[in-house]
Amino acid sequence: MRSIKDLKQEWKNLAPRWIKEVREGKNSVRNGFLDSVMLDACGNVEGLSILDCGCGEGRFCRMLVERGAKYVLGLDLCEPMIKAARELQSERDEYRVQDVQNLSSINDETFDLAVSYLNQCDIPDFEANNREVFRVLKKGGRFIIANLHPMRSATGKWCRNHNGEKLHAILDNYFDEGERHCEMLGVKFTNFHRSLSTYLNNFIKTGFVIKEIIEPTVSVDKLKEYPDLDDELRVPNFIVYVLEKP
């Protein structure tokens, strides 16, 4: 079992390459389709106070500010990510090094909207994150979560023929929840797999109403622009949950 210190170190190792890729506009998954799905799910953000859990170098916070958010607080465990986010900070976004499993520095019912853009798959206790976000959201506030699809976080590999062509995605060890060890941008890091029912039942147990579940895929136009997204037409790699605090 990786400790939170180990997980933090993994992100520290990954941060320089991550920041470079994002800032060069090379993150095709986000640019190609997830950003538009997340922005649509957020809806009109004008005048809203927004919390971003696991904000990375702040790209989505800046997008929310550009769309009229009154205030965006980005939290991330990784110091280099927060340092990079602060370099591009405006008067309407702010960044703090903080573990999103514990938001005790934030008062109850502070935010209109919270987002978690591919962060719950990175944290050992997503239930704590749900509880804390529920607490700091105002009544009627929404929590928009983009995550790895549980069908893909279980194994994530492809079965290939002898020419290396993809035959089909492998779904295995689905009920074996817990750590998965992978590599991104040449750096080893840890993800967490949980089943779909584990996620959904915890959202309900926490008190959220599930307003929508989106399984995003890529459009034909975007596929021309980002041909490496061809997997997205075949299998659901990502899932977006739209939750509301009643």
Ligand SMILES: C[S@@+](CC[C@H](N)C(=O)[O-])C[C@H]1O[C@@H](n2cnc3c(N)ncnc32)[C@H](O)[C@@H]1O
């Ligand atoms: C896949 S990146 C996504 C970054 C950003 N949301 C985006 O979409 O560009 C996941 C981020 O979660 C952060 N993270 C991982 N565990 C965390 C935790 N316990 N608390 C806060 N941030 C965490 C990592 O440092 C990393 O920046």
